[in-house]
Amino acid sequence: MARAIMLQGTGSDVGKTVLVAGLCRVAKKRGLKVRPFKPQNMSNNAAVAEIPGDNNHGGGEIGRAQWLQAIACGVPPSVHMNPVLLKPQTDVGAQVIVQGKVFGEARARDYQALKGRLMDAVLESWGKVGEGADLVIVEGAGSPAEINLRSRDIANMGFATRADVPVVLVGDIDRGGVIASLAGTHLILPEEDRRMIVGYLINKFRGDVSLFDDGLRAIEKFTGWRCFGVVPWLRAAARLPSEDSVVLERLASGEARALKVAVPMLGRIANFDDLDPLKAEPQVEVVFVPPGKKLPADAGLVVIPGSKSTIGDLLKFRENGWDRDLAAHRKRGGHVVGICGGFQMLGRMVRDPDGIEGSVIEAEGLGLLDVETVMEAEKTVRNVSARSVPFGLPLEGYEIHLGRTTGPDTRRPSAIINGAEDGAISADGKVIGTYMHGLFGADGFRGKFLESLGIKGGGLDYRFEVERALDEVAAELETHLDCDAIFSLAR
Template sequence: MFQGTGSDVGKTVLVAGFCRLASRKGIKVMPFKPQNMSNNAAVADDGGEIGRGQWLQAFAANEKPSVHMNPVLLKPQSSTGSQIIVQGKLSGFKKGADYQKMKGELLDRVMESFARLKEKADLVLVEGAGSSAEINLRACDIANMGFARSADVPVILIGDIDRGGVIASLVGTATILDRADRAMVCGYLINKFRGDLSLFDDGIKAIRNFTGWPCLGVIPWLEGASLLPPEDSMALEHRSPKKHGKVKIAVPVLPHIANFDDLDPLIHESDVEIVFVRKGECFPANSDVIILPGSKSTIADMIALRERKWDGEIIKHAKKGGMVIGICGGFQILGRKIFDPDSLEGNISETDALGLLDMVTEIGERKLTRNSNAIHLLSGLPLTGYEIHMGKSFGPDCRYAPLKINNVEDGAASPDGKIWGTYLHGLFSADAFRHYFIGSFGAKPDKSGHFEKLDNALDKIADELEKAVDVNALFRLAR
């Protein structure tokens, strides 16, 4: 089990890299994360939701993603509460304190899923969540040491040297863990190292003196990690425009943004510039397209969009003839109104939306979660993706549906086709459609496909890990 001294130390990427490495060695390996908190979800092959990180790790392991790879998924819906997904299915909504009380009940489901993977795999690589040193949450923990102890899984700690204070974070973790938890740790990894490795020799000695733990490797900054889909919105803080492209796409970063990895295939196109617009910023005046990504709380995000004065900017862009695209929650925001009569997403039952499409959305209890095949009707090009949503949209502009999903028309568009939206996530992963889309703005598509880039990135990460870590010794620790 790989646990971190804090959040965002690189656990997801390292587990994916080790999954790829093990798979290349002929080991049947599967990833597992007992509890995840993320609004970047994927649909597993057995039909339910899992964190995007576990989908990536399954891809790296050359295994089909399963709901049992991430049996508990928390999807934050407000500042105090989350949707609870258990073994892929919606279980309800809980505030933080209430969820802490139910975690003991969920451990049985977690252990059941872990047992299923163990039956099928030679090796299971487990990812912890947040920090293993959150002793205030230890009593009912199922994400870190609580799981490790219940499953009797040896633990590797990961420290992030790039953020500074890595020695203190490792020594501090050892200091505050109780004796039984500390005994589960059999070594540590230093991640995101840059520069002369010999300069950290004394650091390794100091950590050994304080903790008794061996260093199992010092891992360099992994350039391929930037090509992997991020697990949560923390990654957006590090994303900024790094190039100029033939087509410029602006994306508002709203409080409940979800499944924004829909944009990754576009981000990684050389001739495309993506600008993430954050609070206090304005949309670039020369944007060709504005894309509204998914949202975990559509009404709350529409209100935030209005408070930030972005509604006027988006409408102005549309009036000038610019294209606006909405995906899932972003599609709902394009309509005239959003209704939530049962207060499923919050305590506001309705709001005016942007009014760029003549349609309304009603949030309902039934949640649609499935992988889907589709056709882009204007070009006739095939698409593959997935749907995760709780609303239905209807109105005159649905007559101009841009897609057919599983042979049923989906989405809506303005009569001139400049404003359109769909419930299909992942549509830009289809290489032919993405090339058609950016080519319509004069951009030149890259030769390599999206999943080919992802594969190559994982192979490069695995190569780096094999150089930096005694992988055979690491895997032997798994007994």
């Protein structure tokens, strides 16, 4: 097996994903064959990854974070990098993806009982990820301090103790209480888990780090753990795809620019990083609109993103009054793009006769496209190469969706994907629907699309910007962390 080290956090959203990606890039720059691994992830931001040895399958699902970390390592993403992915569909239930494929659906209580069976898949994937690697950097989920879940844990110490992987604990100073969170974690962990921790690091520090010297001494006094460093607020991280929808609260508004793009924050929003290339454009302002707020009247474009629960989010869309805002936007001559679930919502009707998404079996759509969608059990999961029909330019992206969409407006497809027509366009060309995620990542298409809205764009090489951001994060970590010590403790 490759040597390994694991980053666990004192809580969720402490920055583990970016730190793992940055350390992966540091290791790559040192000539190491490095791989990422996350035993269990919970996110509706998914990516399509290889299923090794399965030549007849289009691909499997993993968390978008592990896709980014694979890029940092310079290797293709594999389903074994994230063997268990939970995709929330309701407040109490989620779709369970195991090694890239749909395993089933489970309510939160039922899932706890499943974990024992899922650990076998986690350990199998763990063995596969380490093949041919020098180093594996593992990301935990949530916090090891959730001791009420410890007996069936597969994401943090349950995995670390079974796989014998040393742990670096990450504390987030930006949220406050970092001394208590680290000392409290030390206090409540059982001895078997506590001895897996080889040290800690502080993340998201702003200002003069010397002002925290007394804090570091206090943490050492309470825990005896060594400190690997204090990481400043990483500005480059804002240019990397976000994994978790909790960040949307911080993205609710942007800087005023020539084109305002409004994005309703659906309750089960999925793959909202589709908007990242637009956010990166200097003349584009992307505004994520939270429930209870109106879609801005000065938006030139509304993008309805993907959803893990199309009918449920469609009903909430109406409850929020966004359907009226959208109709007013169209009357003003505004443009609309619907992606995946957003595309389905734009039609006349969405039907789910088998109750795949839940108890509501049909809902009236927003009526901006003359199409209907019927949910079907078989899921499409694949990376694709395509061509934009209106602009005749190449596209690259992926599909992750249930359902088949038909109707008169599909005779005006938005793209040709692997030789087949995809999506639909309204008669006036101002409403576009597609099942393809990632279309705005195509620089040429994005430039022409913005030009059609009267905005100059497309001079940005988006993928290069992601690579550059990873390099900048890695450089910061090299400066502020003892990376040598962290890597040397891997076993």
